[in-house]
């Protein structure tokens with residue numbers, strides 16, 4: 644799950660508190676992956692459903708003998724004080740018949756309670772948002788928090804990108820770690836696959852396939868993107884929710900912050916002219932370090948990719964203006 648987990652010794656020597664708001668599927672999966680990673684010395688679990696948070700904290704704490712040293716406990720918002728990162732996974736899930744906009748309004752209302760409470764206790768940490776619709780809630784969290792832009796980020800397209808790399812890697816027979824590829828834009832229906840920049844171990848995809856005798860037609864690419872794009876629906880249809888991959892991905896982002904790694908990850912932060920887009924948050928390859936979302940990379944895009952990104956930005960801008968007016 645973690646490619647380069649730290650030694651137990653480093654976890655002991657530098658106390659690292661991480662707070663998790665929302666002890667549902669995603670919050671609990673993230674906390675479990677975090678616990679096993681050894682990155683945190685203290686994990687605080689917060690949820691409106693106190694009993695659920697207590698149950699998860701107890702179950703997680705009992706994993707401690709099998710994991711690097713870590714203290715897991717239930718808390719309330721004041722316990723976010725001193726957390727290097729507060730990860731927000733709390734919120735309502737889409738109910739049958741409910742539109743995405745209705746869900747957005749509901750979760751925006753929840754965030755109006757959560758974000759000021761977290762920031763009052765912890766004005767110096769990084770906020771990492773995973774609740775959907777994640778891009779709009781990231782932009783809203785920046786407004787509600789009053790924190791610097793770099794310290795409010797969303798999980799962006801880390802999950803979509805992981806799925807994209809997985810499917811490309813399976814097709815070409817290379818480990819997904821060596822597939823350099825990005826999904827950018829909205830974490831959702833308007834996301835954009837940046838095929839023009841896909842590389843396998845540093846070799847452009849089409850050159851790699853030609854040299855290796857691998858057939859990769861436009862139909863294959865369309866099918867890989869379709870599966871990437873449909874993955875959440877395909878999983879939810881079978882098991883009701885998706886949580887392990889996002890849990891592991893959130894640990895990757897937290898590790899990059901805690902260890903000041905300068906990792907390039909497709910998180911979301913509110914942009915100022917990135918790819919010609921300002922004032923909204925969306926997934927773009929970004930240097931992540933102790934400051935949070937430190938710098939967005941100028942990923943070269945083809946004309947059609949740039950147009951698709953503008954369309955994705957329009958979708959996000961419309962949703963954001965909806966909650967800003969609400």
Ligand SMILES: NC(=O)c1ccc[n+]([C@@H]2O[C@H](COP(=O)([O-])OP(=O)(O)OC[C@H]3O[C@@H](n4cnc5c(N)ncnc54)[C@H](O)[C@@H]3O)[C@@H](O)[C@H]2O)c1
Nearest residue numbers: 665666667668669690691692733734773774775798802889
């Ligand atoms: N960013 C991504 O890539 C990604 C991937 C998967 C899921 N998600 C999203 O993550 C979110 C959580 O999903 P889940 O499956 O864990 O849902 P869940 O229903 O299992 O958990 C949500 C938790 O939030 C808590 N909660 C609700 N209102 C709260 C409040 N005001 N304060 C504190 N806690 C509150 C609930 O009690 C519940 O425990 C959803 O919005 C989901 O769409 C995001």
